[in-house]
Amino acid sequence: MLEPIFGSENRERALAFILSREQGYATEIARFFDVDLFAIQKQLERLEVGGVLVSKTLGRTRLYQFNPRYAFINELKSLLEKALSFYPDEIQEGLLMNRRRPRRKDKPL
Numbered sequence: 001m002l003e004p005i006f007g008s009e010n011r012e013r014a015l016a017f018i019l020s021r022e023q024g025y026a027t028e029i030a031r032f033f034d035v036d037l038f039a040i041q042k043q044l045e046r047l048e049v050g051g052v053l054v055s056k057t058l059g060r061t062r063l064y065q066f067n068p069r070y071a072f073i074n075e076l077k078s079l080l081e082k083a084l085s086f087y088p089d090e091i092q093e094g095l096l097m098n099r100r101r102p103r104r105k106d107k108p109l
Contacts, residue, residue, distance in 0.1 A: 001083050009034060010082070011043040014064075018053070019080045023065040032094065048051035052076070 010033075017029045026044055030037040038039045044064050047053040054067045066073055084092065 001086060005079075008043055010039045011047065014040055014043050014047065015052075015076070015080055016084055016087075017095060018066060019077060019097045020084065023063050025061050025063050027084060049054070 003009045006012050006015070011100065013035070014024075014029050019045060019064045026037060026041045027105050029044075030040045033040075044055075048055055048064065051067055052070055053064045055062050055064045059062075066077070070076070086097070087095075
């Protein structure tokens with residue numbers, strides 16, 4: 001939907017995911033949208049270099065979130081929220097369901 005503005009559908013997906021869940025990592029985003037991991041990593045790195053996102057390392061995972069010092073953060077979030085309202089219902093529900101609690105030690109898959 002915002003691909004003409006952002007230049008990449010994967011960039012839009014990464015930003016929408018991070019907006020919905022406040023933070024995210026490349027593998028999680030790639031699995032959710034069923035896209036290539038390298039493409040998501042590349043877009044996240046570009047957004048970080050551009051100052052839109054910041055990252056931190058948690059163990060071996062690099063978590064990305066919006067840079068609160070980015071000059072147009074409020075406008076960008078408003079644009080993404082508007083775009084999210086036009087996503088299919090199943091994608092909206094999946095983005096809003098944010099379960100990050102660890103699995104119990106001996107719980108079967």
